[in-house]
Amino acid sequence: xxxxxxxxxxxxxxxxxxxxxxxxxxxxxxxxxxxxxxxxxxxxxxxxxxxxxxxxxxxxxxxxxxxxxxxxxxxxxxxxxxxxxxxxxxxxxxxxxxxxxxxxxxxxxxxxxxxxxxxxxxxxxxxxxxxxxxxxxxxxxxxxxxxxxxxxxxxxxxxxxxxxxxxxxxxxxxxxxxxxxxxxxxxxxxxxxxxxxxxxxxxxxxxxxxxxxxxxxxxxxxxxxxxxxxxxxxxxxxxxxxxxxxxxxxxxxxxx
Numbered sequence: 001x002x003x004x005x006x007x008x009x010x011x012x013x014x015x016x017x018x019x020x021x022x023x024x025x026x027x028x029x030x031x032x033x034x035x036x037x038x039x040x041x042x043x044x045x046x047x048x049x050x051x052x053x054x055x056x057x058x059x060x061x062x063x064x065x066x067x068x069x070x071x072x073x074x075x076x077x078x079x080x081x082x083x084x085x086x087x088x089x090x091x092x093x094x095x096x097x098x099x100x101x102x103x104x105x106x107x108x109x110x111x112x113x114x115x116x117x118x119x120x121x122x123x124x125x126x127x128x129x130x131x132x133x134x135x136x137x138x139x140x141x142x143x144x145x146x147x148x149x150x151x152x153x154x155x156x157x158x159x160x161x162x163x164x165x166x167x168x169x170x171x172x173x174x175x176x177x178x179x180x181x182x183x184x185x186x187x188x189x190x191x192x193x194x195x196x197x198x199x200x201x202x203x204x205x206x207x208x209x210x211x212x213x214x215x216x217x218x219x220x221x222x223x224x225x226x227x228x229x230x231x232x233x234x235x236x237x238x239x240x241x242x243x244x245x246x247x248x249x250x251x252x253x254x255x256x
Contacts, residue, residue: 019153020229021255022061023222024054025192027248028070028114028162028214030089043243050239050250055122055160057252063158065127066119067149068097069218070111070162072132075145079104080129084113095120098128111162111214119160133217136209139201142217146224161222163215165247173245175212184211185247188219192251193237197223222253232256
């Protein structure tokens, strides 16, 4: 499923400086990594290709650095040499965020581990950094974090935002079947396609938790960052599926 639209996020507070040049939204199921998926790797070929295409668009905006944003147990900033582990998913593999010539720790949550894997897959040598946002952060906190990230960006920055939709799309879904799940995901898909920051910031925290949505807080950080940057933005939805009862959405946002 694809589509594109334009939205306006408000007047820029930074005059002529536009620190954010693009954003991509991708899900973070560990099965995206073929070694984890094993014989089932082909089942997510379309999703993997959509993520690759979104990152190609991200890099085409000529950023000078990439900032990964994903959900985690707490809000935290990570070092460029930090890494994540896929050992809990059956593969003894560490994924480095960026630098390999300095000390780091195995600290990245799953969202940022998969995000780092996606970025590393492109072969880019751009600097990359990462921040997690607590899964229970309020919309106000998420918007404030996004605005702070935009304010801190002094170089051309692209955002890679990691987050899954609901996990309640059918009886075999991790959260079983919930009739609210499909309308919730459809609303998020529309917001991503039309750069509707208000809709993302209006996502209900309690309902999102009940539907086991991993992307609510990161999407709201994105909304806060783009709103703070200001100006007109255009969005495109590249992928929308729920193959295992979990919604996977891929989108890109760019200044119009």
